[in-house]
Amino acid sequence: MAEYSKDEIRKIEDKWRNRWVENKVYKTELDPAKPKYYVLDMFPYPSGAGLHVGHPLGYIASDIVARYKRVKGFNVLHPMGFDAFGLPAEQYAIEHGIHPAISTQENIQNFKRQLGKIGFCYDWDREVQTCDPKYYKWTQWIFLQIFDSWYNRKKEKAERVAELIKTFESEGNKQHAFPNTKFRLANDKDVFTSVEWKSFDEKTQQEILMQYRLAYLAYTDVNWCEALGTVLANDEVINGVSYRGGFPVVKRQMRQWSLRITEYAERLLKGLEEIDYSDSMKEIQRNWIGKSVGAKVVFNLKSEKAIVPSMTVFTTRPETIFGVDFMVVAPEHEMVKDITSAAQQGEIDKYLKYVESRSEIERMAEVKKISGAFTGAYAINPFNNKQIPVWISEYVLAGYGTGAIMGVPCGDERDHKFARHFNLPITNIIGKYYDGTDANPTYDAILENSDFLNGLPMREGITVVVKKLEELGIGTKQINYKMRDAGWSRQRYWGEPFPVIFRDDIPYAMEEKDLPLTLPPSDNFKPSGSGEGPLANLKEWINIGPHERRDSNTMPTHAGAAWYFLRYMDPHNDKEFAGRKSLDYWNQVDVYVGGSEHAVAHLLYARLWTKVLADLGYINFDEPFKKLINQGKITGISKFVYRAVFRVFYPGGPGDITPLLLVSKGHYEAINNSTLDEATGEKMFTQALDQFKKLIINNTIETNNYEFRQNIDILEIEYNSSHPIRIYTQLAIQEDKSSNGWVLDIDKFKNWSEKSWSEAKNLGLFLENDRYICGSSIEKMSKSLFNVENPDDVIEAYGADTLRIYEMFLGPLEQSKPWSTSGIDGSFKFIRRFWNLFHDNGNFKISDAEPTREELKVLHKTLKKVEQDIENFSFNTSVSEFMICANELTSLKCNKRAILEPLVIALSPFAPHVAEELWEKFGHKDTVLNAKFPQYDEQYLKENAFNYPISINGKVRAEMKFGLDMSKEDIEKNVLASEIVLKWTEGKAPKKVIVVPGRIVNVVL
RNA sequence: GGCCAGUUAGUUAAGUGGUCAAAAACAUUUGAUUUAAGCUCAAACUCUUCGGAUUCACAGGUUCAAAUCCUGUACUGGUCACCA
Structure with a gap:
């Protein structure tokens, strides 16, 4: 007897998982006789929470592709590994005293156990872990190749620094200007001759070379997070606070490693045209690179001190030059102090002080706020000698373009608002296109009030002006990119150490034979606070000799992830990062599956490293991923309590006090609405405050931090809406589904040991109807949101095949969707129905009779659709097609070998365990993986x-x-x-x- | 706010001009089986006087023919966010 029952499923799935491992069916070897196919998942960060149901979504899809391609006759590379360096392990170490190496290994083991249960066809012999010295030896090695390279703009590719030195020795740098246009030599010049080069001392020469290297050390503005004691990448900062923890982030200058990715901006942009990423993904990358074509224009300056003769602006609309009514310079611009007139000095000082006081968060939150100050200086329009006032304002960014703009209020919205706010005149050069109230950034207007440009369409005006500017030598065509060089230093322990040695402050590459530079053992992971990372605490390791020391920083997690797809090709090579034969054979990743949250950083760095390695001749392709599929997130419902912060003022007290109060959902909404809508909401807000006052007076609210005396005389209570407000919890119960309310288990919550909420014991709770109703929202699954669903539970109840089918059937792969098990029965029933086609009363029973034309039609229709759907990554529809097929064959009562045997092969990518079992029952000794995918035949689909x-x-x-x-x-x-x-x-x-x-x-x- | 994508039955979702009252699954209801529940099987699931009528966010348009193409509106999601 063999019903497709829970026990039978477990027996079947265990049996095949073991057999697959025993027989090494997933072992991949290089085989030039076969076409290759490389299917890759974004490798996971092994978090302590383990795998949740969102992880497998992409893995199942790629596994289906891998198995499908294999039965289609390809030699398939389908590896898995772990992105194992990173901040969370280090944070965990600080909190629990467990070394990152240990917790990481534990987490990896747990991940592997969970992955194993889903039946993925990974070749585990090729596993990589970025924190393994055998692996990061080569991360360091590649870093050194980048360090030893510079970008030859003439040839548009990276070359060895030795080549550059040769050029300097023969002709100086006249052919190759400093990539950073602001850099000056000691003599304030930016060019040197071969004679000068040879006269420079070692230190100067190295400094100059550093200006060219693709991995370079420089003082850069970084996002410094005091609370985490470390520098964060731009994508780790969201709305001015850290992605992890939500701590404030400020700008700070530090000497850091950077990768000169800006040199590759154009190639990264062009490369997008030849690779198969979704349009939105390409758009995000284009956005990030942020190319804009325009012109640099020099304006002469008239200022009291007359120190600065001219200023340069960048504009994408040079044809509007006659519409310039003012200039705006970034407040941080160095010329500000030299052009400010005595009369305006006070004004400017006041404004600079204001800018300095503004936090990053405020600046971002108040984008619309208009502010600025007049310097007292004037720029001269080169074409009509008009005097143009020069202002400063924070809406102009120091780091982009030249840090100065020309204000054209009739055409640019921000300029228009600025002009309106400060009552500056507005010159109309676009005629009827400007209506006097709003700027119009049109390209369609015919220029007016524009001297020699009058009557020209704007589009044509651009080239005319640029030509004229160039003739006069006061401007050129200019391309700018928003993208900045990539900060590559992290003040952390758990990452790759930089393989360099500083001699008298000049970094030199370590020799290859001395790699890897292993991470020294340590149990102190706390940042030193001075801005240096934890490694600075290890004095013997850092200081090698009197004039020699190591870098105390480590690389970001992007480093290990920037090239791991290459290591899979030849993971045990200890002579090279990967052998040339393997690199040439496996070549590009054919399909890369992962989340869109890595759209920018990871993908760009991986593309960059690939391009550098290609330029240096190590590989023969310069785009790593031919096709990218972004699976959607599986979301979960997270529940949280609202933490409202009130400020209480009372007489004779030490000041105001801010007790903690958790307000139930209804009250929270009332309070919040009232802040939005004063007219109607005021009453609700007052009610809430009254209630709160009562709670305090009745001494119901206490905190550990503040003593409340009875009969306290409250002067004023104010609600502070800017305070962080959510505390996530799993201690919420849905009592009745209709109201959609999640009721907090108050007793449990008060005793909750969660670190983020240790003050819970003496809570003030503002209830409604004697219950605390939690807020809830659908969000990405994450341990920190307590909304994680574990796939183990589903496998326990239904088996891995059902999980695989179900996750694929949920909807289109690229779409995000909330997790719910409500439809899982359907997937399970389908497998059982399929199984029952082969069985009669639990006994395997198959007929060798000739199939009818109708049966053949069902088979070939299914084969055709499934094949097409897999090629299009439309797995939900292929599952649906299998369901239709099973339904039709059931009603035809078909149990013929000629029909069912090909279907087993076709289904095997989706439900490998049950497919293997049925395949074996057909009498096959070999795994279904070595079968051949049946080709559909149009003749059975035709009707006459x-x-x-x-x-x-x-x-x-x-x-x-x-x-x-x-x-x-x-x-x-x-x-x-x-x-x-x-x-x-x-x-x-x-x-x-x-x-x-x-x-x-x-x-x- | 800019850009991009989307809006289909109670739910998830297929469907890029005709074979569409719209696949598949879930949920719901009924019948068979069962002592019963579950499972399984069969069927119903916009309205209907059984002729038909009205439907794929809303409003227009193109066409012999529109869920599908075009225009506008509303809403939802993603993404970037003072980038000159």
């Missing part, structure tokens, strides 16, 4: 007659069967003669009859 829908005035009224070879005229005759049509025409001749062969007949009356 067609059931024509007969529509009258576009509405289908009847059906008539005609041969597909019947002529239009004959069909028309037959249709018009038919009873049903005669009934509608009532004897009258139709206006028109449309016959579309093989489709439809339409009679128009």
Whole structure:
């Protein structure tokens, strides 16, 4: 007896998982005789929470592709590994005193156990872990190759620094200007001759080379997070606070490693054209790179001190130069102090102070706020000598373009607002396109008030102006990118150490034979606070000799992830990062599956490293991923309590006090609405405050931090809406589904040991109807949100095959969707129904009879659809097709080998365990992985007659069967003669009859 | 706010001009089986006087023919966010 029951499923799945491992069926070898196919998942960060149901979504999809390609005859590389360096392990170490190496290994083991249960066809012999010295030896090695490279703009590729030195020795740097245009030599020049080069001392030479290296050390503005004691990447900062923890982030100058990715901006942009990423993904990358084409224009300056003769602006609209009514310079711009007039000094100082006081968060939150100050200086329009006032304002960014702009209020919205706010005149150069109230950034206008440009369409004006500027030597065409060089230093322990040695502050590459530079053992992971990372605490390790020391920083997690797909090709090579033969054979990743949250950083760095390695001749492709699929997130419902912060003022007290109060959902909404809508909401807000006052007076609210005395005389209570407000919890119960309310288990919550909420014991709770209703929202699954669903539970109840089918059936792969197990029965029933086709009363029973034409049609229709759907990554529809097929064969009572055997192969990528079992029952000794995917045959899909829908005035009224070879005229005759049509025409001749062969007949009356 | 994508039955979701009252699954209801529940099987699931009528966010348009193409509106999601 073998029903597809829970016990049977476990038996089958365990049996095959073990057998796959024993027989090493997933072992991949290089085989030039076969075409290769490389299917890659974004490797996971092994978090302590383990795998949740969102992880496998992409893995299942890629596993289906891998298995499918294998039965299609490809030699498939489908590896898995772990992105194992990173901040969370280090934080965990600080909190729990467990070394990152240990917790990381534990987490990896847990991940592997969970992954193993889902039946993925990974070749675990190729596993990589970025924290393994055998692996990061090569991360360091590649870093050194980048360090030893510079970008030759003439050839548009990276070259060795030795080449550059040769050039300097023979002709100086006249052919290759400093990439950083602001850099100056000691003599304030930016060019040197070969003679000068040779005269420079070692330190100067190294400094100059550093200006060219693709991995370079420089003082850069970084996002410094005091609370985490470390620098964060731009994508780790969200709305001015850290992605992890939500701590404030400020700008700070530090000497850091950077990768000169800006040199590759154009190639990264161009490369997008030849790779198959989704349009939105490409758009995000283009956005990030942020190319804009315009011109640099020099304006002469008239200022009291006359120190600065001119200023340069960057504009994408040089043709609007006659519409310039003011100039705006970034407050941080170095020329500000030199152009400010005595009369305006006070004004400017006041404004600079204001800018300095503004936090990053405020600046971002108040984007619309207009502010600025006049310097007292004037720029001169080179074409009409008009005097243009020079202002400063924080809406102009120091780091982009030249840090100065020309203000054209009639064409630019921000400039327009600025002009309005400060009552500056607005010159209209676009005629009727400017309506006097709003700027119009049109390109369509014919220029007016524009001297030699009058009458020209704006588009043509651009080239005319640029030409003129160039003739006069006061401007050139200029391309700018928003993208900045990538900060590559992290003040952390758990990462790759930089393989360099500083001698008298000059970094030198370590020799290859000395790699890897292993991470020294340590149990102190706390940042030193000075801005240096934890490694600075290890004095013996850092200081090698009197003039020699190591770098105390480590690389970001992006480093290990920037090239791991190459290591999979040859993971045990200890002579090279990967052997040339393997690199050439496996080549690009054919399909890369992962989340869109890595759209920018990871993908760009991986593309960058690939391009550098290609330029240096190590590999023969310069884009790593041919095709990218972004699976959607599986979301979960997270529940949280609202933490409202009130400030209480009372007489004689030490000041104001801010007790903690958790307000139930209804109250929270009342309070919040009232802050938005004063007219109607005021009353609700007052009520909430009154209630709160009562709670305090009745001494119901206490905190550990503040003592409340009875009979306290409260002067004023104010609600502080800017305070962080959510505390996530799993201690919420849904009592009745209709109201959608999650009720907090208050007792448990008060004793909750969660670190983020240790003050819970003496909570003030503002209840509604004696219950605390939690807020809830659908969000990405994450341990920190307590909304994680574990796949182990599903496998326990239904088996891995059902999980695989179900996750694929949920909807389109690229779409995000909330997790719910409500439909999982359908997937399970489908497998059972499929299984039952092969069984009669639990016994395997198959017929060798010839299949009928109808059965063959079902088979080939399914094969065709499934094949097409897999190629299109439309797995939900292929599952649906299998369901239709199983339903049809069930009603045909088909148990014929000729039909079912090919179906087992076709289903094997989706449900490998059950497929193997059935395959074995057919008498096969070898795994179904070595079978051949059955090719569908069109001849079984063809019909020789067609059931024509007969529509009258576009509405289908009847059906008539005609041969597909019947002529239009004959069909028309037959249709018009038919009873049903005669009934509608009532004897009258139709206006028109449309016959579309093989489709439809339409009679128009 | 800019850009991009989307809006289909109670739910998830297929469907890029005709074979569409719209696949598949879930949920719901009914019947068979069962002592019963579950499972399984069969069927119903916009309205209907059984002729048909009205439907794929809303409003227009193109066409012999529109869920599908075009225009506008509303809403939802993603993404970037003072980048000159």
